[in-house]
Amino acid sequence: MPGNDLLPEHHGTIITRTLQEWACLFPQDLPFRTVERLLSWQTQQPKVISRSEVSVLVKRHGDMIRAAEAKEVEQWEDQSDLSKFQVNLIEAKTPRHRAAWPxxxxxxxxxxxxxxxxxxxxxxxxxxxxxxxxxxxxxxxxxxxxxxRRLGPEIQPEQTIAATDDILVRQPEASKWLTIRVARIATTKGFRYLSATGSLVLKQLSLMLFFCAGLNGWVTLLGYALPTSPEVLTSKRLEVS
Incomplete structure (x- = not known):
């Protein structure tokens, strides 16, 4: 950690929360070797963290996120009266649409x-x-x-839009991939992102749609039927209203 030399004698490495966040965010776009160099430059300590430690932190924090997702779904399912459950949404802002024509x-x-x-x-x-x-x-x-020229599609009153996708994450083993399923729920009031592995995201999605739209609400689903192989880049769009 930055300032590690100022600490009294201790066993192992003490890593601050900020350094852990950097170590987990940078690998989204950069290889571990580059992350190691960037963190060394940022902290002005050449051996502040190694590639293997970055990999361990990413896996550890990933496991923590997966556990938090499962716990949240359990809390939702334990609600005795789902109709009174309040959904925490990020407040919606006026969207900035792309130009419709040159x-x-x-x-x-x-x-x-x-x-x-x-x-x-x-x-x-x-x-x-x-x-x-x-x-x-x-x-x-x-x-x-x-x-x-800057007009674009808008969410209508009483409409809930759900968008789903998959993210393939490379595993340490050769030719091994972890599939993270993600979704975005949006209403006129706000939006929220969901993520999980396997069928857990489907539980999240179904509960969130019930919280936002009820049993008779207007739901528009935007999904992508992605191939299992990451080398295949084609996709098919599916829209269900």
């Missing part, structure tokens, strides 16, 4: 909107054009084309 097409969009029966110019998708027409017919009739 800036070069703005003049063509303005010209098209000036006609009696506007048609989408080439390069503008039908979905984006429908949002533009709807905005022009409502309170945004005076919006310039540049502002309309």
């Amino acid at each position: 800036i070069e097409l703005t003049a063509a969009v303005e010209q098209a909107l000036a006609t009696p029966n506007p048609k989408a110019p080439e390069g503008v998708t039908n979905q984006d054009w429908q949002r533009v027409l709807q905005a022009r017919n409502n309170e945004a009739a005076c919006w310039p084309a540049e502002k309309l």
Whole structure:
């Protein structure tokens, strides 16, 4: 740990919580060898932590997260009255949508909107054009084309959106992978991320959907049917409303 030389005599290495967090976050994008060097530069101590210690920390913290996920599901299932359970969501903010068309097409969009029966110019998708027409017919009739260019899909009142995916994590053994299943629940009030291994994430997802949408709510599921082999990069999108 930083300042380890200032501590009295002790056995083993004492690693601060911040250093543990760095050691677990950096390997998401970098190999262990690079993480070892970066942490040495950051702490100004060449031997502050080794590659093997980084690997052990990542595995240990992963096990802690998996245990916390399982405990949370048990707490949810132990609720006597799920209808009164309050879901902790991260507060939703106004999304920043990507541009619907290149800036070069703005003049063509303005010209098209000036006609009696506007048609989408080439390069503008039908979905984006429908949002533009709807905005022009409502309170945004005076919006310039540049502002309309940043429109995007919005979560509707009483709608809950669930998105699922898989993350493949390389194991120490050759050709071994750990599959982490992740999901994101979003409503007009907020959102929350879920993660677990195996079928545990399905329990999380089903309980969260019940908490957010109830038995008769409007749920839109966005999922990806991913191949088992990480070398295959193609995917198929599945949408269920």
